[in-house]
Amino acid sequence: MGALFGNRRSAQEPLSPVTKKPKPTSKIAAIPLLSEVLTRPVIFVSGKGGVGKSVVTQAIALALSRKGRRTLWVELEDPLKPRGQLSKIAPKLWRLNCDAEMSFEEYALLKIGDSPLARMFIDNKLMRYLAKAAPGIHELVLLGKIWHESSRYESVVVDMPSTGHGLALFQSTKNYATLFRGGPIHEDAEEMILTFADSGKTGHVIVALPEEMPLRESLDLDQFLMEIFPKNRATFVVNRTFPKTGVPANIPADPTNWPSPLAENPLDYLNRRVLLEEHNLRIWRDQELSFAEFGYVSPAEAHTSAAIAEVLSEQLVTGGHL
Amino acid sequence: MNANVDADMKANSIDEILKRRRIIITCGTGGVGKTTVSAALAMRAAQLGKRAAVITIDPARRLATSLGLTELSETPVDLTRNLREAMPSHKIDGTFSALMPNAKANFDDFVKELSASKTIAEQIARNPLFQIFTKEFSGTNEYMALERLQALDLTGQFDCIILDTPPSRNALAFLNAPKLVAELFEERLIRWLVLPANRLLSAGMRKALGILEKLTGAGFMTNLLDFASTLFSVRVQFLANFEKTTRLLQSEAVGFIMVTTPTPEAAPDVHHFVRTLQEHRFHFEGLTINRTIGYLFKSTSKPNQATSPGLPVLEGIRKREEQAMRALSSGNIRICAMLPELARDIHSVEDLLYVANAFETHHAQ
Numbered sequence: 001m002g003a004l005f006g007n008r009r010s011a012q013e014p015l016s017p018v019t020k021k022p023k024p025t026s027k028i029a030a031i032p033l034l035s036e037v038l039t040r041p042v043i044f045v046s047g048k049g050g051v052g053k054s055v056v057t058q059a060i061a062l063a064l065s066r067k068g069r070r071t072l073w074v075e076l077e078d079p080l081k082p083r084g085q086l087s088k089i090a091p092k093l094w095r096l097n098c099d100a101e102m103s104f105e106e107y108a109l110l111k112i113g114d115s116p117l118a119r120m121f122i123d124n125k126l127m128r129y130l131a132k133a134a135p136g137i138h139e140l141v142l143l144g145k146i147w148h149e150s151s152r153y154e155s156v157v158v159d160m161p162s163t164g165h166g167l168a169l170f171q172s173t174k175n176y177a178t179l180f181r182g183g184p185i186h187e188d189a190e191e192m193i194l195t196f197a198d199s200g201k202t203g204h205v206i207v208a209l210p211e212e213m214p215l216r217e218s219l220d221l222d223q224f225l226m227e228i229f230p231k232n233r234a235t236f237v238v239n240r241t242f243p244k245t246g247v248p249a250n251i252p253a254d255p256t257n258w259p260s261p262l263a264e265n266p267l268d269y270l271n272r273r274v275l276l277e278e279h280n281l282r283i284w285r286d287q288e289l290s291f292a293e294f295g296y297v298s299p300a301e302a303h304t305s306a307a308i309a310e311v312l313s314e315q316l317v318t319g320g321h322l
Numbered sequence: 323m324n325a326n327v328d329a330d331m332k333a334n335s336i337d338e339i340l341k342r343r344r345i346i347i348t349c350g351t352g353g354v355g356k357t358t359v360s361a362a363l364a365m366r367a368a369q370l371g372k373r374a375a376v377i378t379i380d381p382a383r384r385l386a387t388s389l390g391l392t393e394l395s396e397t398p399v400d401l402t403r404n405l406r407e408a409m410p411s412h413k414i415d416g417t418f419s420a421l422m423p424n425a426k427a428n429f430d431d432f433v434k435e436l437s438a439s440k441t442i443a444e445q446i447a448r449n450p451l452f453q454i455f456t457k458e459f460s461g462t463n464e465y466m467a468l469e470r471l472q473a474l475d476l477t478g479q480f481d482c483i484i485l486d487t488p489p490s491r492n493a494l495a496f497l498n499a500p501k502l503v504a505e506l507f508e509e510r511l512i513r514w515l516v517l518p519a520n521r522l523l524s525a526g527m528r529k530a531l532g533i534l535e536k537l538t539g540a541g542f543m544t545n546l547l548d549f550a551s552t553l554f555s556v557r558v559q560f561l562a563n564f565e566k567t568t569r570l571l572q573s574e575a576v577g578f579i580m581v582t583t584p585t586p587e588a589a590p591d592v593h594h595f596v597r598t599l600q601e602h603r604f605h606f607e608g609l610t611i612n613r614t615i616g617y618l619f620k621s622t623s624k625p626n627q628a629t630s631p632g633l634p635v636l637e638g639i640r641k642r643e644e645q646a647m648r649a650l651s652s653g654n655i656r657i658c659a660m661l662p663e664l665a666r667d668i669h670s671v672e673d674l675l676y677v678a679n680a681f682e683t684h685h686a687q
Contacts, residue, residue, distance in 0.1 A: 035378075048352055048353060048489075048632065049351055049353045049489055050351060050352045050353015050354065050583075051353065079494070088637060108533075108537070111537055112533055112536075112537070117529065117533070118533075120526060120530065121529070121530050121533045121534075124527065124528060124530040126530060126531075127530055127534065129505075130534070130546075134451070134546060134547070135451045135452075135455035136451075136454040136455075141598015162352045162488070162489060164463075164488075164489065172454060175450065175453070175454050179453075179454075180450075180538070180539055180541045180542050180545075181539060181541050182539030183535075183536065183537055183538045183539025183542065184536075184537055185537050185538045185539070185542070186538070186539050186542075191649040194620070209353075212387075212667040213384055213387070213667070214353070242632045242635060243630075243631035243632050243635070245630055245631060245632065255665070255666035255667070256529040256666070256669065258665070258666060259663055260676070261664040261666050261673045261676050262617075262662060262664060262665060262676060263618060263665040264618075265618055265619075265627055265635075266618045266619060266633060266636050267629075267633070268618075268665075269615070269618050269636065269663075269665055270630045270632040270633065270636060271588065271630075272665040272666070273632065273665065274632070276665065276666055280667070296635050298603065298634050298635040298637075298638035298639070299638040299641065299642035300637060300638030300641060301632065301634075301637055301638065301643075303586075303642060305587070315520070322606055
């Protein structure tokens with residue numbers, strides 16, 4: 001057993017001398033345009049917490065459904081909505097609050113057939129415990145549900161949990177595909193990873209804000225995703241950028257040269273914000289990373305997430321992304 | 323919740339909270355600036371003369387970056403000198419340290435520590451489920467953060483520890499994590515898996531396991547049984563530890579602060595969080611509202627007639643902030659601090675000081 005489950009990564013590495021990691025631009029799959037990614041049947045929207053992933057997901061789903069595509073917008077275990085609820089929210093647009101426990105049941109019934117024996121299996125206390133506690137099962141069944149649903153819709157757009165937990169969904173599934181042998185769960189995990197790694201079938205969107213931490217973390221996320229899906233590079237979106245304006249010359253362009261981190265008044269804040277965004281976006285530009293942009297929707301213009309998604313979905317069209 | 327209801331109803335300033343509690347746990351969703359607030363709290367405590375430490379479990383090294391360091395280590399790094407240099411005119415009696423335990427290695431280490439047996443360590447090393455569990459089980463990071471907190475507290479090196487909880491979608495994840503981990507160790511269920519005699523007791527159970535084996539393949543079942551028996555062998559120590567952690571969190575030594583941004587949508591989360599804290603019998607100290615822009619509009623600097631296309635956006639954000647303040651302060655939610663949105667990212671102890679000083683200014687208002 002030990003040898004079989006040894007460190008796979010080191011076993012897979014070529015036996016060549018240690019070389020530096022290649023720069024993201026060479027050899028690695030090129031970054032696709034958002035417009036191209038949006039044509040793929042499954043779209044995962046990932047990013048750090050608080051960057052507006054949910055509203056971007058909703059905007060993409062809305063825009064796709066308006067283009068006439070039968071679209072499913074997936075949220076993963078939103079605690080404020082009923083578990084597993086599927087609702088039609090607009091013409092051609094459905095929303096699912098995916099739930100792991102319900103997906104596990106559904107999966108088991110699908111595999112062993114709906115019979116008294118199957119019911120007994122599902123109701124078995126130990127099985128319920130395992131579905132919750134066995135490492136990675138939770139993540140596996142959530143992705144499995146998305147994979148399963150994708151055959152019923154033309155587009156499935158998934159609001160992923162924030163960075164670490166989002167990656168765990170993919171990593172667990174990959175682990176099941178590589179660490180175990182035999183059995184339908186292993187086979188399905190393998191099939192799922194193939195689907196999500198295929199740039200013809202699945203798109204990955206990374207969302208960030210024009211702030212330093214989200215931009216930097218998005219690069220880490222990109223690296224991790226590339227390790228799991230080497231041939232299916234994500235596309236990048238920066239959300240909530242302020243309108244670009246000219247800035248008085250007396251403010252240094254590099255924010256680290258400002259005497260204080262505080263702004264003096266609204267206009268001063270806006271001037272500094274423009275410089276700060278430019279300064280921060282260099283983190284992406286230095287990597288020769290192309291990206292799409294969503295302008296900040298003023299809360300005065302739209303203050304519910306549905307209303308913001310509405311404005312952003314228009315931005316998708318006017319920006320030529322759809 | 324109990325005898326100190328009266329004391330709890332009174333709004334406390336951050337300084338009062340820091341004087342009253344030995345440990346402060348900051349909670350909140352991702353992106354609200356929890357790490358910044360945590361570091362600033364420890365800094366403030368040092369200004370008040372405490373030997374303060376901020377502990378963070380964060381794969382993204384946010385704390386290191388905002389302190390202007392490239393990385394932090396498992397052991398506390400003393401940053402008191404940096405703080406003194408940043409405010410030369412002040413006499414700082416306390417100390418200010420920061421540390422960042424490695425979350426990834428921890429659950430393995432923890433089980434190994436619990437068991438103190440070579441066989442267990444070997445079982446863990448060869449079982450892939452432990453690798454999956456350590457990296458991906460939601461709750462492990464949170465649980466390990468508490469373990470590290472407790473260990474640091476026991477050293478007696480610090481009289482004020484700020485715990486920056488791991489990033490998560492919702493603040494409740496942190497509160498529920500220990501219970502989630504504890505459920506894993508729930509004795510009766512593991513016993514079914516581990517003790518063959520018990521498994522044979524029920525034909526139904528045997529059938530269920532048969533189906534599971536068919537679904538997952540033989541390799542998985544072998545590893546799962548191995549995984550369960552490893553957990554089983556350390557369960558007594560684990561549950562004793564778990565109880566100790568819960569008692570510490572419920573004790574007078576520990577206070578919770580929730581960090582949020584000024585948006586009305588945050589209000590239901592905040593109310594839910596405070597209710598859950600009370601159910602756990604933990605002490606809620608108040609809400610810190612971060613990244614507020616109201617101060618920009620109160621400024622006394624000369625009025626500027628110029629305008630900008632960004633102004634309507636900023637005005638909209640200001641109105642939303644006002645709505646949020648009403649929504650957040652409804653019920654009996656106490657606001658213990660309001661911190662300004664900064665015009666640039668934080669990269670130094672000097673910048674963090676602006677945040678730490680805002681704690682004082684808020685109280686003065």
